[in-house]
Amino acid sequence: MRFMLLFSRQGKLRLQKWYLATSDKEKKKMVRELMQVVLARKPKMCSFLEWRDLKVVYKRYASLYFCCAIEGQDNELITLELIHRYVELLDKYFGSVCELDIIFNFEKAYFILDEFLMGGEIQDTSKKSVLKAIEQADLLQEEDESPRSVLEEMGLA
């Protein structure tokens, strides 16, 4: 997979992940172009399109478009499946996820994605293990955090 984008119906980017290092300028151009193409499509249309030399697989969940660019030989259906899996993960983690969740906790959404995909390849196909990893990392973070906030309060007091 080349990259993954999440953007809203209004064309606002919510999340982007590039698996090939790309310059900012190029990224911006591609994002803009792709958003135009995808947003112009009607709901009844199928989820695949050929764009530049890539295949684009997108799916709309509520007001969010999940959009992946894959190479010619990749399987479209599995990519669709992958998007769905990611949504499931988000859903499990946030509890009935919605766009605002992803704005609200954008770093978490990135962490989940990183835990699920790495370098554009699926890292773990099991939902459970991904969530477990995230939860543990979160725990670690909270452990980190709690002493800090106490210290801060002390400092403030």
Next chain:
Amino acid sequence: AKYISQCIDEIKQELKQDNIAVKANAVCKLTYLQMLGYDISWAAFNIIEVMSASKFTFKRVGYLAASQCFHEGTDVIMLTTNQIRKDLSSPNQYDTGVALTGLSCFVTPDLARDLANDIMTLMSHTKPYIRKKAVLIMYKVFLKYPESLRPAFPRLKEKLEDPDPGVQSAAVNVICELARRNPKNYLSLAPLFFKLMTSSTNNWVLIKIIKLFGALTPLEPRLGKKLIEPLTNLIHSTSAMSLLYECVNTVIAVLISLSSGMPNHSASIQLCVQKLRILIEDSDQNLKYLGLLAMSKILKTHPKSVQSHKDLILQCLDDKDESIRLRALDLLYGMVSKKNLMEIVKKLMIHVDKAEGTTYRDELLTKIIDICSQSNYQYITNFEWYISILVELTRLEGTRHGHLIAAQMLDVAIRVKAIRKFAVSQMAMLLDNAHLIASNTQRNGICEVLYAAAWICGEFSEHLEELNQTLEAMLKPKVTTLPGHIQAVYVQNMVKLYASILQQKEQAGEKEAAQEITQLMIDRLPQFVQSADLEVQERASCILQLIKYIQKLQTKEVPVAEEVIALFAGELNPVAPKAQKKVPVPEGLDLDAWINEPPSDSESEDEKPKTIFHDEEQRHSKHRPPEIDEEELARRREARKQEQANNPFYIKSSPSPQKRYQDTPGVEHIPVVQIDLSVPLKVPGMPMSDQYVKLEEERRHKQKLEKDKKKKKQKKEKKGKHRRHNSLHTESEEDIAPAHHVDIITEEMPENALPSDEDDKDPNDPYKALDVDLDKPLADSEKLPVQRHRNAENLKSPDTEAPLVEKKSKKPKKKEKKHKEREKEKKKEREKKKKKSSKHRKKKHKKEKEEKSKDKKKSKKKQHHSEEETAESVQNGTLDDEPLPPMSSYCLLAENSYIKMTYDIQGNLQHDSQVTVSVIFENKSTSFLKSMELNVLDSLNTKMLRPEGSSVHDGIPVPFQLPPGVSSEAQFVFTLQSIVMAQKLKGTLSFIVKNDEGSTHEKLDFKLHFSCASYLITTPCYSDAFARLLESGDLHMSSIKVDGISISFQHLLAKICFYHHFSVVERVDSCASMYSRSIQGHHVCLLVKKGENSVSVDGKCNDSTLLSNLLDEMKETLSKC
């Protein structure tokens, strides 16, 4: 943008601070800004700083930011090497994990080289979590640093049999990706994968393996045979569509690569087609699309098995989705045969009529033409049908492909002789109805067909029955509204028509009719002379002069038809497609698709020159030049001059006629030369075009002198006969013919042959370019595997491996030293800073305070600003469709038989430590209440604002008296220090009850409850600003969940807005984000989500205590619902 630049400035400030937490926050903000499209590359160094934080929280943020914004061009990336190595060897698996994840996004060749060894050790880490990540990142490392594959491969292979399924699938992924780039080096792994494939139940892994096999089979046909069986089993058994699709795809690939030696080959193809049919029949658009896509792959090799599903594919044309329809069209293109062409095109025509949207209709139109004209009209059995299809297509409104239709018309009419009569009649019809075509689509291009129609009618006017009618149609004033190039063709072809009419009339002896027609031309042509288009004007004025001259001749009763016809003598010959192809293509010619087309019948071209030659030959042999009449001669000369004047224009005319004409005169020239000199061999020596022109003049001159009517008639007949004759047989008559023929080729071709060669190359060029394009990605990846392959062989001898690793580890060491030095320097600097900071801590405190107050001011400004701007979002909270239950923010303070007190607390916007308590006093008794005095017991935190000079124990008099049944409101101001906690103040109201019986002194105790919500001020917030606020990362997070809620989400939000002073920022279905601000400038953000019977509220706030108290209050409110 202003806000953003302000934010960036703030962030820059934050980054300068020493506190790592602040820095991490700043970096987090930057990450968000980067997503919004702002350049944050200037902060790369700070990101690295955060990455090197010891705490996981910050490290995580740092790596996230790095993975988002680092790329190969980032120069500081090399500074990360050591940090990453440290993290990789961290005892904490999540530190390692986060480093690996980050690295996977920005790995560079240098990083790959330096870290390859570390990652390799991680591949056999005890934790599967790390192993998995390490295996996956190896793929990236291989890509950047191919040399690493050799040492790493055996370990990677080991991982294929790892006990942990995650690691295993990761290994499969990596090897599959590698193998796809260069399969032949991985053939040896086939048995292992085969085992995996038959044993694995994980579809994700299966798909990868099957894809790998798809790449391997072209290299090893035996594998394909072996694969067919398990694959067909999978196809039968699996319920996962993605797996099915992959299997089918691979089976197709296998079968294509196997050519045809398979026994059950057709059976499996049949199976595939069947399964694809199921996909296509599925209601899911995605499956349909993929089914069609796979179908088209089968079509290439097994068209027959697909053709049986024609019905289904035709059905797909009705689909709502345009991309599906287009796929189906592609399929149809390959499915046509002589038998079904007409049927399919008929269906397509129906679709053309139904189609909405010009793009799709245009696509259909081009497809119809493509389908019909493919491989040189191979499938067309009836050209009359095709012409009528083309004519039907002209009725389309608003198509952009008029020129395409025109090109087809010209092509068919020129190349298919038998159809000309029919074509001409159809075209004449088109010309008659030109107003229909020209009127509504002038700007678009369907009028291009008039170009074709005019040309065909003019060129093949001998087939035309109603010459006069057509001529008049072409002379209609409306024609002048057509585009210039079409008018030009009109003008030119008018003359052709005119010439044939003239000839007809003269032959029939109807001189008057002939003069009439001349008069008509003279009358009507001036409208073209006035044309704004140069080409039209030039042609028209020329022709007008010519016709005026003819008129003069006519009045002298001189027969002129022959001469006029002679103007176009050559064009009566069919022009072979090849001849056109050989003509150099003028720049910007829009018909090149047609010109590049390979010629169908090369004979016809060979014949044509001959026919001319024979004609001329015979003419000359039979008719010796008669004596020349001097007068006549002079007159003819005049006429000739006219012709010559005319000729250049003729050649210069619009592109496509030009070719034809250029060619035909050229063909004419040569025979004449030969005849005149009667030494054919000399011709090659004088191919100058000027000479030709002279020769041509002479020839025409002589011809004119030679010929008289009757003889010419005979010639004509013969000409016709010969032509037909020749088209049936190849040369059979005179020996000279071949010689001339050769001459023609050597003479005429030099000019044209070269361009024609170029023409041939033209279509190739894009392919060549494509070849390169395809190769490039391959070449890159190919190089690596080639080395890898060798490496893999070398690996068998372990000796080579060790030194390699050593070398690698040496290199980094040098770097390490450098890094260490750098780090030391940094540490020193930091230490210095720390010392300084401890000294100046006190000062800093003050500064911080100052900053805080500044912040407050700022935020206030912002607030005002946003209030102005976001009038809309203020309404968000209140503008509800549903009627809301009446709500009152006043709650009971205390009550007795005399008086009832209700109160409400409002934050004071102007003063960050004051709230106003409004108390409504309601006299419930029949007595008069007076001298009311309110007093509270101040707490440390909360104090009532008393008039100056009064002690803390004094009460505040209520500034009114209450007659019976009356209520009134008084306001009291309280000052607070901290607002993070709810407060309760005890208080007493003392008053005198005065009635008829006298007056009594009464007291009422109360408790004033300052909820946290009362410190909040409803503040509107834009969703953008809201999002930025959230990403700022300053906020603490907390959440609650309340079950058993039955009221609608709408009401719920309204309640929160009302009781807790929030405003809705954004609402999506049953999810909403809300915002409020405290009087002391705390931001409070909420995310409220409604489940079926529950509501969860996530909050973020600068102050965690405030937040948790607020949420508790909210919980209470909500649980009452």
